[in-house]
Amino acid sequence: xxxxxxxxxxxxxxxxxxxxxxxxxxxxxxxxxxxxxxxxxxxxxxxxxxxxxxxxxxxxxxxxxxxxxxxxxxxxxxxxxxxx
Amino acid sequence: xxxxxxxxxxxxxxxxxxxxxxxxxxxxxxxxxxxxxxxxxxxxxxxxxxxxxxxxxxxxxxxxxxxxxxxxxxxxxxxxxxxxxxxxxxxxxxxxxxxxxxxxxxxxxxxxxxxxxxxxxxxxxxxxxxxxxxxxxxxxxxxxxxxx
Numbered sequence: 001x002x003x004x005x006x007x008x009x010x011x012x013x014x015x016x017x018x019x020x021x022x023x024x025x026x027x028x029x030x031x032x033x034x035x036x037x038x039x040x041x042x043x044x045x046x047x048x049x050x051x052x053x054x055x056x057x058x059x060x061x062x063x064x065x066x067x068x069x070x071x072x073x074x075x076x077x078x079x080x081x082x083x084x
Numbered sequence: 085x086x087x088x089x090x091x092x093x094x095x096x097x098x099x100x101x102x103x104x105x106x107x108x109x110x111x112x113x114x115x116x117x118x119x120x121x122x123x124x125x126x127x128x129x130x131x132x133x134x135x136x137x138x139x140x141x142x143x144x145x146x147x148x149x150x151x152x153x154x155x156x157x158x159x160x161x162x163x164x165x166x167x168x169x170x171x172x173x174x175x176x177x178x179x180x181x182x183x184x185x186x187x188x189x190x191x192x193x194x195x196x197x198x199x200x201x202x203x204x205x206x207x208x209x210x211x212x213x214x215x216x217x218x219x220x221x222x223x224x225x226x227x228x229x230x231x232x
Binding site for chain 2: 010011012013014015037038039040041042043044045046047048049051052053054055056057059060062064065067068069070071072073074075076077078079080081082
């Protein structure tokens with residue numbers, strides 16, 4: 001996980017792998033509505049992603065597939081500075 | 085998140101890595117960690133705090149709330165093969181309980197260790213009885229296991 005150069009942009013995460021390719025295809029296909037394709041179910045592969053992160057004082061890039069071979073607890077939450 | 089941080093050492097001992105994700109930027113993560121979370125935890129937040137500003141991750145994991153531009157509360161337990169073994173998705177006002185997550189880690193790790201030969205019945209905790217699914221168990225679970 002190398003340090004990332006810090007620019008003024010507000011980088012965001014993106015999905016990588018087959019799902020990302022499927023999503024591109026869907027977006028270009030007007031016959032299929034809804035870009036928010038849910039690709040996760042228990043017993044299925046966790047969608048891989050690559051995203052910027054803050055870790056112990058540094059800005060890094062994380063990729064879920066780099067954690068292959070380990071158990072991962074992936075926690076989504078509504079927002080920093082919220083109360084619960 | 086601070087509740088998970090409090091049990092981070094235990095999760096690490098179980099070989100579990102943690103990633104947290106919200107739509108906040110890495111800059112906001114930094115200040116939240118420094119200004120608030122570090123005061124609610126022993127050593128601050130020890131795992132990468134991921135930025136998902138566009139909600140791209142939340143969308144494929146089914147937790148992105150487009151109307152509000154945020155990811156709702158969702159917890160996914162992913163095994164070493166990259167397979168999602170458990171998920172729990174909740175609306176914002178109620179928090180998760182880390183003890184339940186840790187219980188599930190123990191249970192899924194036990195099942196994995198036995199290569200699926202054993203199953204963990206309702207309320208299972210480490211040390212409690214497991215079941216061995218097979219022809220002999222059909223219709224006979226009551227002999228082996230009763231709800232508490």
